Amino acid sequence: MSISHAPPDSQEPDISDISQQVNSPGNAVGSDATPDATATGLEPIVPASSRRTRVPRWLRRTTGPVLLLILWQLLSATGVLTPDVLASPGRIAQVAGDLIADGSLASAMTTSLQRVAGGLLLGTVIGTGLALVSGLFRVGEDIVDAPVQMLRTVPFVGLIPLFIIWFGIGEAPKIAIITLGVTFPLYLNVYAGIRGVDSQLIEAGESLGLSRWGLVRHVILPGALPGAMTGLRYSLGIAWLALVFAEQVNADSGIGFLMVQARDFLRTDVIVVCLIVYAFLGLLADFIVRTLERLLLQWRPTFTGR
């Protein structure tokens, strides 16, 4: 990593070896015929690595959260933070262990995951389907785009009361609300992706003799894929949000139900455990999308996921 122009294994560098000089400024220079750096008016360029602190980055980055946890535990232990405001980290870890042990957390997670999966699947099919219709056909655009743009301005959470009237209080309204939340970002991004495909590539495809279907398959759909992946990411984020809203209303199972129950008994420890679970599920979803992107968009040189 030395910046010296001498070969790496040269014993006598033409200019004093930089790292050596940094480490031991006293004896590095002047031991042989090479002129003193300062005497010749030259200035050593110090390698960046020698100036770095010895503490690894991951350790420095974990320090903050750990300090926060310690502070939290201290506040709880001293009684400043009472359990009905916020349970202590130790207590939360214990409750989490209990919930995992008796299987209630696992079953709640399964129920919630099923809701998200159902809503996501439906929303993806509807959103992508509509986007294909309006992206690929001008007639489709005229018919589909305007109503979708109108509906998308309605906050989907506001539709919960209506959905309860329509679908009752079972699984249907929950999945419907997730579906609705997922549909619009996917529609918008897939549609924009289709319309944003480089017209030069389409022309090149035409000149190569591709049929209309060939153009769609080999040029337009792959070109719209980056947009679709962005849409999927947004959709996943919204899916979790929609899940939280949907599960707080008339649920008898799932993570949201655990939270509502805990609220009634002032169990802040259970609530925090549920929040952590939500966060982990969100992370998991993000990981899935990243993996999908890595598999499907490996042709993009800008993509540096590892």
Next chain:
Amino acid sequence: MATHLHRPVSPTAPEAAQTSSGPTGADRATEVTVTKEVTETTDASAAAPRPAHAVRVEGLTRSFDGRPVIDDLRLDVRPGEFVALLGRSGCGKSTLLRILAGLDRDIEGTVLVPRRKAVAFQAPRLMPWKKVWRNVLLGLPGKPARAVADQALEEVGLGHRSDAWPKTLSGGEAQRASLARALVREPDLLLLDEPFGALDALTRIKAQRLVGELWQRRGCAVLLVTHDVEEAVLLADRVLVMDEGVIAHEQEIDLDRPRDIADPRFAEIRGQLLERLGVATAAEAA
């Protein structure tokens, strides 16, 4: 459409083509058939005698918002002929190429081109989501084997990049891949739209040499649209200068191949063409 295929073509057409066509084209106005469609000949093997033309354009007009960019243009290209099309930017030379490629069909006049034609654009226009060899095979009928693509890539010296993503290619490599994609179609007419325009000087010289070699090996007709006079004189049998929507000047280049830029006759022809394009040569300026 088929009636145009066996249409008798005047044997004197090549000679006639050497005289520069007048800007009005009034002398030919009577024989111009105004159709709103592109007419294509079937490929050479289908017609018993080899057609006398690889390209036949008569009375071609293309207007943008009522302003004609190509105005009653006439153009003939013999099979296997290398024609370079020069002109100032905006003179309609790229529009003409797009029309010949079948990409622009809002035209009036008769345009006859071979069924098997291929285009290489200024930008390589490779599909970034397909590996190089898949790009080469894209649009070919049936399910051609990868070996077909590899052979074409080998021909342009890119066999080792067959499995690469297009975005990892250098400019010169991408352009060669684009050329391989055109050649794999075994075209009777190869349309090149400033294919070397975006390349650096050294890569351009190599690419020009490659195109010259490929043309001599394949024997297809080539229409090269360029703004580089030297490139035109170096490669073409015939150089056309386009101006005001017509072919304003033609020049046969009868220099021996391979051509030498240092040849005084090369410089002479280059000077004449530059003058035609409205650029004074250094000798005149002095």
